Amino acid sequence: MCLTCLIFIICSNYIHADNESFQATCDQQCIFNEISVNTETLKLFPINCSTVCGYLQLSSDSNVTEDQLTTVFKNMKKFYGLVEIVSTPSNELFVFKNNHENLTSNPSVCLRIKQSLNTTAWHIPMIDGKSCEEIEEVAAEKDSSGEGNGRFIAQMLALFLFYYAPKVI
Structure with a gap:
């Protein structure tokens, strides 16, 4: 089930x-x-x-x-x-x-949830109606405007390594 x-x-x-x-x-x-x-x-x-x-x-x-x-x-x-x-x-x-604004601006949340769900579908998860891609865009905008926490590059590197790493079955 x-x-x-x-x-x-x-x-x-x-x-x-x-x-x-x-x-x-x-x-x-x-x-x-x-x-x-x-x-x-x-x-x-x-x-x-x-x-x-x-x-x-x-x-x-x-x-x-x-x-x-x-x-x-x-x-x-x-x-x-x-x-x-x-x-x-x-x-x-x-x-x-509509009750967790910080979550929708933190791309590492999507990465952690994706790993837990064991899926490679990038549109999963949806957090407050935003896909991981949209959350990445918000984080990138905040980083480039100086609003972000400066960790976006490290998070993108982690995402890249997770997404493109060889899958072991």
């Missing part, structure tokens, strides 16, 4: 759950303490929180549907922690809309 995952990565900050700043970021009721997302752990998700902290792992073992994820995550506007995509057979990527 092919799993179509709703992948949301909203301004992911890599902060360890035991870190004081992680605990200070979210109300205690808004911390998701489970890692693997499945039908049982999804029942524990803090559905009334607009800001959630935790670690989420979506994998081929995740037995949740896109509709279930959409329903549970509908109130969330920001997620602090780590979202990990592991061995999903899906080539589709659905992301929450």
